[in-house]
Amino acid sequence: MQTKSKLLLFVALMLLGLGLATIVNVSLNFREYSIKDATQRATMAAAIVKDGLTAHMVNGIMDKRSYFLNQISSNNDKIKNLWIVRSDKVIKQYGKGFNSETVRDAIDEEVLKTGETVQKISESTENSMLRITIPYKATVANGPNCLSCHNVQRGDTLGAISMEFDITDMRNAGMFTILKILGINLLFIVIVLLLINHYVTPYMELFSNMQKGIRKAYKGDFSYEFTTKVKGDAKNIVDQLNTLFRKMQETFGDIKYNLATFIPQGCVSSSDPLHEAKTIIGELSDIYKFKKTIEHDLTKEIVYQRIIDVLSNKYKLSHFAFYEIDTLKATRKLIYISNGKSVCNDKVDEEASLCRAHRTNTAVISSEFVNLCRECSCEGLEYICIPFTINDENSLVISITTKEKNELNRVNSFIKSIENYLEAAKPVIESKILMSKLRDTSLRDAMTGLYNRRFLEEFIDTFANQAKRDNTTYSVLMLDVDFFKKVNDTYGHDVGDIVIAKIGEVLRSSIRESDLAIRYGGEEFVVLLHNATDEGTKMIASKIHSEFSKLIFDVGNGKTIQKTMSIGISKFPKDGDTIWKCIKYADTALYVAKTTGRNKIVEYKPEMSEDENLR
Structure with a gap:
């Protein structure tokens, strides 16, 4: 019935367009006729006035011309005003x-x-x-010689x-x-639409009826x-x-329909129903084995590898890439590529x-249109990209x-x-993602959103081993709010919690994505700066120190406070062969900063551990 509505709408628009065109044409013609008629009258009146004035001049009665001009104006009700210059x-x-x-x-003039x-x-609403x-x-x-009476040249304007x-x-008539x-146009449109509706409706109902039957047939229901x-x-x-x-229903419709219900996305269609049934059964068997296998895998990364194995072994794909997309961040990450470099431009990873x-x-x-995807640099290659949604995130x-x-x-x-x-793997992948999120939640501090000390204890050895293999360096920052206990004692823990939460915001905005910020405990925080230079370390430490000191905290009753760290x-x-030692040394430098005046940044020196006076 939607097609009928579109047809009626199309006809109505066409007739309205024709009617509007007719109205516009008539309007323009009326206007042109009105102006042309008035212009002709004016030309005739001008000729009469000219002849009359000439006659007055020839007869020497020019001083009597006012009566003549007034008579022309008063004898023509259309002329509202007339004057000569x-x-x-x-x-x-x-x-x-x-x-x-x-x-x-x-x-x-x-x-x-x-x-x-x-x-x-000049037009108005009234006239x-x-x-x-x-x-x-x-x-x-063609008349008197104007030059005989006037001191002018031929063609000069006399008046x-x-x-x-x-x-x-x-x-108004127009x-x-x-x-x-x-x-008349509106009446004609209504009559035409009623006639079309009367004669077209039965055919539209037939098409709609056939469409319903064909849709069911696509699903195997005949x-x-x-x-x-x-x-x-x-x-x-x-x-x-x-x-x-x-006949179709009696032969294979029921069998096909029952088998197809086990495959969420359907199966490859075939003109041979027996071959299609065999294909569906084989697909069911393979997918069942695949799903039972991945249900016992520990992480989504292992499930991803299972999918990669299916693509390589079952479908014999020689070159393909497997991407994971974070929908919320609109970023894309390459999970696997069979060989070489991705044909996609690098900027797609940052803007999915x-x-x-x-x-x-x-x-x-790629065969559907030339240069179909503008972000693919694959001259001489054909490609197929298959998307699949796991969840909202x-x-x-x-x-x-392929080249062929x-x-x-x-x-x-x-x-x-x-x-x-992919459909069979979807619930398993969702489950692994959820478990990963739950684990990540247990490793994060709820108040600041930063990693907590448990995260540091679980993964610090991994960081250290990786750093030794890759010759990576870390700058370790230990941070502590000066006189934080006074905040809780004086203004309450609610204000203290706000101060802690703001530290988390300052740290996130001050460090890079490759760095780590951790709430170590209470008002103490640890920051690990990945491969930071001495100048870079000082700059980030100064930025954190400066940005926190600028914060103003409302403590109630119209009062505010500012804190330092x-x-x-x-x-x-x-400074140390393990990150734990460096955390300890950063804590020693922090202690020196506390005991020598607070509100400062102190770099660790070996003598700090040896001389108690420096602590």
């Missing part, structure tokens, strides 16, 4: 004339200056007026006549005609009964479809929405490349099968 040359020769014969506005007719329309000013030029033919015509009646045309109110050929087609569907497959959530196949993309179009067609034929495996610094492996 003299040019400077005529005024110089004969004087200014009557008071009514002076220049009244800029239009008179323009006509006297240019010798060209000027007309202007419509046409102002027209026509020049009189000196001539020597002008200005008239104002009321064309309101013509405008509006009334337009309204009649509009009404039990649908087609109906129609249309007679003739349409009724014969419906009867034939019902016969065909009954650039990935066409992820953005559209549909498979992207995580998605996967499998990018498959035959291979591209082969891969395209089992995209649905790959999606079946002391920072101790040590270097791994320069």
Whole structure:
């Protein structure tokens, strides 16, 4: 029925467009006719005035011209106003004339200056007026010789006549005609739409009925009964479809439908129902084994490797890349690539929405259009990118490349099968992600969002071993709020908690992604700066120290406080061969900062551990 609505809407818009075009055309014609008619009247009046004035001049009765001009205006109810003006040359020769014969506005001046007719329309809600000013030029033919009486050159402007015509009646007549045309058009549109609706509705209902049956057939259900109110050929087609569907249902429809319910995304279709049933059963068996296997895997990374093994061994993919997308951060991470470098541009990793497959959530196949994905640099290669949504926060993309179009067609034929495996893995991956989040939550401090001491205790040895293998260095910062106990004792633990939470914000905004900030306990924090130079370490420590000292805390009753912190610094492996030792040395430097005045940054020196006076 949506198609019928679109058809009726289309016809209505076309008829409305035609009606509007007719109305606009009539409006323009009426306006043009009104102006043209008034202009012709003005031209005739101007000729009469010219001849009359010439006759007055020849007869020597120019002083009687006022009566003549008034009679022309009063005998024509359309002329609301009429006056003549003299040019400077005529005024110089004969004087200014009557008071009514002076220049009244800029239009008179323009006509006297240019010798060209000027007309202007003034419209309001009540009336419509046409102002027209026509020049009189000196001539020597077709009448009296103007040069015999006037000291001018041939073609000079002697004066002008200005008239104002009321064309309101013509405008109103045009509006009334337009309204009649509009009404006739609307009536015609309604009649046409009713007729179309009457004759088209039965066919639309037939198409809708057939569409429902075909949709069920796509799912393997051929039990649908087609109906129609249309007679003739349409009724014969419906009867034939019902016969065909009954035969399909009796032969293989039920079997196929029952098997297909076990595969979430369906299976590769085939014109041979027995072959399709066999394919579905084989797919069910493989997916069942796959799912039972990954359910006992410990992490999502192992599940990802299982999917990679399926792609390599079952589908014989020689070159592909496997990506994980963080939907919330809009970033993409390469989990695996069979060999070489990814064909995707590096910037896609930082802005995942650039990935066409992820953005559209549909498979992207290079053969569908030239340079389909603008972020792929794969000259001479064909590609298929398959997206898959795990949940609101995580998605996967499998990018498959090949040099042969035959291979591209082969891969395209089992995209649905790959999606079946991903669908089977989806709940398992979701479960692993949830477990990972729960574990991450247990390793984070709820108040600041930073890692806690348990995280440091579990992973510090891993960091140290990795640092030794890669010759990595760490700068260790131990931070402590000066006189923090007074905050809790004086203003309460609520204010103290706010101070602690703000430290977390300062640390997150001051360090890099590769660095680690940890709430060590109470108001103490540890920061590990990855591969930081001495200058970089001092800069970050100063930034943390400065930014925290700028914070203003509301303690109630209109009062505020500001706090400072002391920072101790040590270097791994320069100061100690383990990170734990460096944390201890940073704590020693922090103690020196506390005992020598607080609110300062102190770097660890070996003598601090040896001389108790420095502590």
